[in-house]
Structure formats: structure tokens, C-alpha cells
Amino acid sequence: MNDSKDQFTDVLWCLQVGISSCETCVSNPCNNNGVCQEAYNERGHKCFCPAGFLGELCENAGESCYDGACGTGRCINKPGGFECYCPFGKIGDRCNQDISIYEPAFGDEAYIAFPTPWARRRFAVDMNFKPESVDDGVLMYCAQMESGSGDFTSLAIRNKRLEFRFNSGSGTANIQSEPIAEGEWIKVRVNRTDKLGSLMVNDGPMVNGESPGKNLGLNLLTHLFIGGIDNSRIQVASDVGVKSGFKGCVSEVRNEPNVCVWREERERGV
Numbered sequence: 001m002n003d004s005k006d007q008f009t010d011v012l013w014c015l016q017v018g019i020s021s022c023e024t025c026v027s028n029p030c031n032n033n034g035v036c037q038e039a040y041n042e043r044g045h046k047c048f049c050p051a052g053f054l055g056e057l058c059e060n061a062g063e064s065c066y067d068g069a070c071g072t073g074r075c076i077n078k079p080g081g082f083e084c085y086c087p088f089g090k091i092g093d094r095c096n097q098d099i100s101i102y103e104p105a106f107g108d109e110a111y112i113a114f115p116t117p118w119a120r121r122r123f124a125v126d127m128n129f130k131p132e133s134v135d136d137g138v139l140m141y142c143a144q145m146e147s148g149s150g151d152f153t154s155l156a157i158r159n160k161r162l163e164f165r166f167n168s169g170s171g172t173a174n175i176q177s178e179p180i181a182e183g184e185w186i187k188v189r190v191n192r193t194d195k196l197g198s199l200m201v202n203d204g205p206m207v208n209g210e211s212p213g214k215n216l217g218l219n220l221l222t223h224l225f226i227g228g229i230d231n232s233r234i235q236v237a238s239d240v241g242v243k244s245g246f247k248g249c250v251s252e253v254r255n256e257p258n259v260c261v262w263r264e265e266r267e268r269g270v
């Protein structure tokens, strides 16, 4: 019989008399009115911190996300606190103010997310936008995987031109416009049926292109992002060639059945 088996047997037959659980919470190690609970971890306890405090012992001031912290928005924990991403029509640190937006302006981290479009055979988006600059930026993006692998479609400003790209699984189509001007309203329509795509700017000539390979079906599962991408979840497919969001204004987006028209609302006085 070897030693290790003897030890194992000893443990099995160890008698327990008068033993109780070690009370690691008696002296409440949690700061700032944190609530201590015994737990099977290194410390032997866990602290539940009140709103406003973070850390294993609730020692750090700075709020973390909690239910309703951002109203109807989304709460993202950040070092030293949290940040609210507000839904459309809401603004403020806690998304608690209403705002009427007629021409949404997009900064680096802004975006609008539509439900996943049905795009297997056909896909079309119409947009009116005014670039603050013609720096590279994503105007529209939708993909099969959040990781950026698989199928995708995108419309981006790249090297001062609009680029409509899509990949149904056997290679990327890249359809480019002529150079565009900054500070002017631009109307763009992109359209795709199976391997064939087209791009039209300001009712000008239609530019056509085709994706290589045999694959026809565009398989999309993420939201359809306009003006930028949810960087906390989404890694842009490398074939898009652009990662940053668009900087400028958007007055109209159509991807049936989703339609956002801000300019008409202003004209109606809504």
C-alpha cells in the first residue's frame, strides 16, 4: 500500500467533533456598509457593495452598473464608474432627458442599431448624410459574426471615396464612388442582389460590381449599424478596410422595413 492512499484513507475516517464553519464575516471586512457573505473563495467571504462603491472590500468609490442606472439605455462599467449609452431620443448622464434629434450628429463612438435585416438574396440601404470630414469612417455595417468573421456588408468613407463592400462567403466585392466632398449633403443608395452590387451617389451614374466566387447568400446576424459600430461588442471585419465611425450628420436612413427620417419631422414641425 502506498503513502498517498494511506493519507486519503485517513481523511475519509477523520472524525468531526464540535466543528463548525469558520465565520469569516463576524468582523465584517466590507467597507462602506458593504454586506458580507461567507463564500468558498480565497478570502472566505464576498462583499456585496452598496450603490456608489466597488472593489472586493467595497473600498473604491465610484458607481458600477445597476438595474435602471441608465433608464432605458445601456450601462457599461468603466474604470471608476460607468457610462450610459442612451437610446435614440434620450440624452444625459443617465439618459433621463428627452431630446428631439432632427439630424443626428455622429462622433467617434456614436451609432444607430437597427434589427438584423433580411438580406440573404437582396439588400438595399438609402442614406442622406453630411460628412464633417472625409476621413475614413464606417457609415453602415452588418455582419454574420460579432468577431468579424463570416459574411458582412459595409458602406464606408475610405480614401475620400464611398466604398460599398459585401462578402457572401467566397470573397469581397468592393464598389467605389468618385471622391466625395465634405460639408455637403450626399444621397447614397446601395443595392445588392446575389453577387451583383451597385452604388449610386446623388442620382449620378450607377457603379456596378460583383463579388468573386460561387457564394450567393449574404448571411447576416448582427444588428445593422449606422454611423458607427458598437465597439464594446463588435469587431469590424478586416475586409471593410475601416474601423472608426463616421463623423458628420445623417438625416435619413432606409433599409426596409426600417426607416428613420429626421428631416421630414422637422419640416412637419413635429
Ligand SMILES: [Ca+2]
Residues within 6 Å of the ligand: 151, 167, 168, 169, 215, 216, 217, 218, 219
Ligand atoms: Ca454566405
